[in-house]
Amino acid sequence: MMWQRLLALIHKEFLALLKDPKSRMVLIVPPLIQLLVFGYAATFDLKQVPYAVYNEDRGAAARDLLAAFHGAPSFNQVAELHSEAEIAPLVDVRRVLVVIHIGPRFSADLVSGRPAQLQVIVDGRNSNTAIIGLNYVRSVVDRFNRDWLASQGLPGPPAQLVTRAWFNPNLESRWFFIPGIIGMLTLVVTMLVTALTVAREREQGTFDQLLVTPLRPGEILLGKTVPGFVIGIVQATLILLVATLWFKVPLLGSLAAFYTGLALFLLSGVGAGLLISSLSATQQQGLLGAFLFMVPAVILSGFATPIANMPEAVQMITLIDPLRYFLVILRKVFLEGAGFDVLIDQLWPMAVIGAVSLSLAAWLFRHRMY
Amino acid sequence: MTGERGGPDVRLRGGAGMRLRGLVRKEFLQIVRDPSSIAIAFLMPIFLLVLFGYGVSLDADHVPIALVAEAPSSDSADFTASLQGSHSFAPRTLATMAEAEQALRVGEVKGIIRLRADFSRQMRQSDGAPIQVIVDGVDANTARLVLGYAEGAWGSWLAGQTAQRGQTLSTPVAMESRIWFNSELRSRNYLVPGLVAIIMTLIGALLTALVMAREWERGTMEALMVTPASMTEVLLGKLVAYFILGTGGMLLTVGLSVWLFEVPLRGSFWVLWTCSSLFLLAALGMGLTISTLARSQFVAGQIAIIATFLPAFLLSGFIFDIGSMPAVVQAITHVIVARYFVAIVQTLFLAGDVWSVILPNALALAVMAAIFLTITWRKSRKRLE
Numbered sequence: 001m002m003w004q005r006l007l008a009l010i011h012k013e014f015l016a017l018l019k020d021p022k023s024r025m026v027l028i029v030p031p032l033i034q035l036l037v038f039g040y041a042a043t044f045d046l047k048q049v050p051y052a053v054y055n056e057d058r059g060a061a062a063r064d065l066l067a068a069f070h071g072a073p074s075f076n077q078v079a080e081l082h083s084e085a086e087i088a089p090l091v092d093v094r095r096v097l098v099v100i101h102i103g104p105r106f107s108a109d110l111v112s113g114r115p116a117q118l119q120v121i122v123d124g125r126n127s128n129t130a131i132i133g134l135n136y137v138r139s140v141v142d143r144f145n146r147d148w149l150a151s152q153g154l155p156g157p158p159a160q161l162v163t164r165a166w167f168n169p170n171l172e173s174r175w176f177f178i179p180g181i182i183g184m185l186t187l188v189v190t191m192l193v194t195a196l197t198v199a200r201e202r203e204q205g206t207f208d209q210l211l212v213t214p215l216r217p218g219e220i221l222l223g224k225t226v227p228g229f230v231i232g233i234v235q236a237t238l239i240l241l242v243a244t245l246w247f248k249v250p251l252l253g254s255l256a257a258f259y260t261g262l263a264l265f266l267l268s269g270v271g272a273g274l275l276i277s278s279l280s281a282t283q284q285q286g287l288l289g290a291f292l293f294m295v296p297a298v299i300l301s302g303f304a305t306p307i308a309n310m311p312e313a314v315q316m317i318t319l320i321d322p323l324r325y326f327l328v329i330l331r332k333v334f335l336e337g338a339g340f341d342v343l344i345d346q347l348w349p350m351a352v353i354g355a356v357s358l359s360l361a362a363w364l365f366r367h368r369m370y
Numbered sequence: 371m372t373g374e375r376g377g378p379d380v381r382l383r384g385g386a387g388m389r390l391r392g393l394v395r396k397e398f399l400q401i402v403r404d405p406s407s408i409a410i411a412f413l414m415p416i417f418l419l420v421l422f423g424y425g426v427s428l429d430a431d432h433v434p435i436a437l438v439a440e441a442p443s444s445d446s447a448d449f450t451a452s453l454q455g456s457h458s459f460a461p462r463t464l465a466t467m468a469e470a471e472q473a474l475r476v477g478e479v480k481g482i483i484r485l486r487a488d489f490s491r492q493m494r495q496s497d498g499a500p501i502q503v504i505v506d507g508v509d510a511n512t513a514r515l516v517l518g519y520a521e522g523a524w525g526s527w528l529a530g531q532t533a534q535r536g537q538t539l540s541t542p543v544a545m546e547s548r549i550w551f552n553s554e555l556r557s558r559n560y561l562v563p564g565l566v567a568i569i570m571t572l573i574g575a576l577l578t579a580l581v582m583a584r585e586w587e588r589g590t591m592e593a594l595m596v597t598p599a600s601m602t603e604v605l606l607g608k609l610v611a612y613f614i615l616g617t618g619g620m621l622l623t624v625g626l627s628v629w630l631f632e633v634p635l636r637g638s639f640w641v642l643w644t645c646s647s648l649f650l651l652a653a654l655g656m657g658l659t660i661s662t663l664a665r666s667q668f669v670a671g672q673i674a675i676i677a678t679f680l681p682a683f684l685l686s687g688f689i690f691d692i693g694s695m696p697a698v699v700q701a702i703t704h705v706i707v708a709r710y711f712v713a714i715v716q717t718l719f720l721a722g723d724v725w726s727v728i729l730p731n732a733l734a735l736a737v738m739a740a741i742f743l744t745i746t747w748r749k750s751r752k753r754l755e
């Protein structure tokens with residue numbers, strides 16, 4: 001009898017979500033399109049540094065150095081300047097990121113053994129891009145220095161850096177971001193499904209009707225949880241397929257670890273969404289609540305800016321952000337092939353968040369009446 | 371119905387100003403009645419900007435790294451001192467490579483710097499000694515920063531060595547970098563203006579995403595239709611009311627950026643004001659369009675959740691450089707309203723009134739606003755027939 005009731009309720013919830021063709025569209029198509037677009041958009045790798053050259057030196061050494069930049073695949077020369085005054089207009093409109101300025105005494109200094117100054121002007125408006133651009137310039141200059149020392153028969157520096165990156169040898173930031181996008185989109189889908197449901201029923205008065213049926217709050221909760229959970233699993237699976245088959249992000253870990261993390265994450269996401277929804281009297285309030293939860297949850301999750309860079313107080317706030325834990329799981333499962341032993345610290349906080357928010361939501365069903 | 375409406379409209383034109391005032395008043399009454407709109411316009415920008423202004427940073431200070439000097443000597447001590455001196459690293463000295471690798475695997479450190487046992491001996495040979503640097507590549511951006519820091523520390527150590535030995539210089543070309551607009555490379559200086567754009571996109575859309583749908587759903591739109599007010603006036607009434615609210619939110623966020631986060635505002639305030647107004651019209655227009663097309667609050671809310679935040683966050687150039695995206699994705703970013711405003715605020719705050727950046731982007735905002743408002747206007751009118 002109870003199962004029948006419950007099944008009927010779940011059936012009704014699915015209908016409420018999927019009957020309207022617009023709503024059905026919104027749930028399925030945009031997340032997949034967004035994965036494709038965001039997957040390409042989210043990268044810190046500078047494919048090419050657009051640069052300009054202002055060379056006041058006619059010597060061969062300056063020509064050699066410029067040839068090194070010209071030949072580097074990560075540099076793209078946009079302009080050659082003939083006066084100092086031409087620099088500002090180019091940088092201001094962001095046509096170039098870097099201007100390489102070689103003074104008139106460059107070659108002479110180099111040949112006579114004095115340090116030759118190379119001035120590099122960088123557009124610092126986007127500080128991250130500026131740092132990456134500067135690093136690219138530095139590596140070209142380093143190589144030039146080594147070659148020059150060798151060609152002059154001089155001893156090289158007493159020590160060299162030999163660098164290697166674990167888990168992501170080419171330092172492709174896409175590998176870092178695509179697992180993150182899976183988490184973000186899954187969160188958005190659970191918000192879509194849950195944040196407005198109770199609020200809509202409240203606004204339309206059907207929630208009161210639901211409360212006078214023999215259904216207990218726990219059953220209503222279950223009826224509202226299942227659709228979010230099922231749709232979340234389906235969406236995340238589709239997204240996972242695109243991430244591995246289309247973007248070729250390596251999936252080193254086990255699917256069992258992925259789905260365990262996903263299930264707990266969905267539980268906490270659905271819990272947060274239902275909590276917001278049951279707190280709201282109108283859909284407008286539900287929408288506001290959804291944004292007030294979703295936006296900080298994404299921005300402070302460590303998706304693009306590491307949590308370690310945040311001040312202590314903000315780091316504390318991130319402890320109640322389920323996405324924070326899921327992102328760690330996704331990245332570790334995808335790139336490091338981590339198993340359950342490493343992930344346990346990420347799993348239990350999500351379970352706690354889910355349990356607390358779901359029970360609060362169920363309690364609010366009865367205790368927040370208008 | 372439409373024919374009849376055309377007539378009285380023309381005759382009553384004298385009362386248009388009064389009707390509009392009445393409609394704006396009605397919107398404000400509705401806003402005050404459900405305080406969530408006030409919260410959206412004033413509390414949300416403060417809350418989000420303060421939270422993110424402090425929370426969002428790409429500047430990695432005191433990155434934990436493991437330092438393995440297999441046979442400590444005066445040479446290796448010189449090098450490790452140069453690491454400990456920089457505020458970029460928080461080095462942890464570990465005895466063996468196995469311990470360091472374990473620390474990297476569990477994420478306690480972001481990198482390892484290893485000086486082999488024969489460091490001193492190799493230093494005196496022609497090839498030089500290798501200094502092994504291993505970074506955790508999962509977060510590629512932080513990994514790259516760590517490599518950059520390591521190179522910086524290595525460079526300053528090298529300079530000290532050369533001076534000490536009075537030898538021929540081992541760095542023939544010395545790089546001197548000048549960073550314009552943001553000399554300390556503080557990521558907050560470019561992230562906070564971008565956050566203003568993101569937050570205002572959300573607020574603009576949130577304010578209006580449900581208003582038209584709500585009127586349709588509750589049947590009050592039909593009630594408005596039988597009044598002498600035309601659909602244009604109804605729309606204008608909503609736009610004016612929410613524009614005033616949005617402007618309040620905008621002033622708050624800009625004020626916080628300048629006073630609390632100390633981002634320099636090098637351009638003129640009035641240019642910022644004008645561009646913000648254009649942007650707000652576009653953002654509100656987007657909300658109204660969603661609301662009009664969806665017709666139900668539930669679907670409008672869903673569209674607002676999926677279509678506003680993540681696209682503005684990822685495709686606006688707020689954090690990911692649009693120039694590095696593939697051409698197709700770059701083309702897609704042109705439909706993102708926030709994109710134009712992010713370009714404007716980053717330049718206005720850090721570089722100043724660079725007209726060649728501001729004018730085309732402001733024009734694009736005006737076009738976007740016009741498109742959204744036209745769609746709303748036409749779709750609402752069609753419903754009358």
